Amino acid sequence: MSINPEPEYRSLTPSVVQLRWRVPTEFPACPQSVSDDALEEYSSRLAFGTVFARNTYGTSLVVERQLTIDGLVVLTHFGEEAIKDWAVAHISIHAGSFYHRSESTFLSLQGAFKHFCELVGEQLGESIDDYC
Numbered sequence: 569m570s571i572n573p574e575p576e577y578r579s580l581t582p583s584v585v586q587l588r589w590r591v592p593t594e595f596p597a598c599p600q601s602v603s604d605d606a607l608e609e610y611s612s613r614l615a616f617g618t619v620f621a622r623n624t625y626g627t628s629l630v631v632e633r634q635l636t637i638d639g640l641v642v643l644t645h646f647g648e649e650a651i652k653d654w655a656v657a658h659i660s661i662h663a664g665s666f667y668h669r670s671e672s673t674f675l676s677l678q679g680a681f682k683h684f685c686e687l688v689g690e691q692l693g694e695s696i697d698d699y700c
Contacts, residue, residue, distance in 0.1 A: 577590050578592050579595065581598050583601060583665055584598055586669075586670075595666075597620065599613075610659065617630065628655055629646075639659050639660035640658070640659040642657045643681065653675075654674040
């Protein structure tokens with residue numbers, strides 16, 4: 569049974585469940601199992617420029633990450649040219665798995681960073697992505 573009303577999708581990483589992320593994706597830095605400090609461990613593996621996610625369409629690289637009260641938020645940049653070069657993901661733990669939820673993709677770093685800030689409890693001004 570799903571913990572979320574959103575459909576769950578299979579991941580290429582056994583410890584991961586994907587939400588709003590249909591393409592099976594590998595998360596190379598994700599720990600193999602959940603522990604008491606799993607999100608802290610995961611966060612420590614996500615240094616600037618490391619691979620966050622990889623699938624048949626491309627690779628996303630870590631720009632920023634921050635632990636929050638309810639999970640881990642990650643801002644990424646696609647390694648290949650894409651229409652929307654930036655993305656934000658939220659990771660939480662449920663039922664012994666890491667739930668990776670795609671928050672959205674963005675045209676600009678400003679739009680992605682604004683959403684990242686909102687998820688971590690900070691505010692940033694308007695961006696073009698507010699209108700797209």
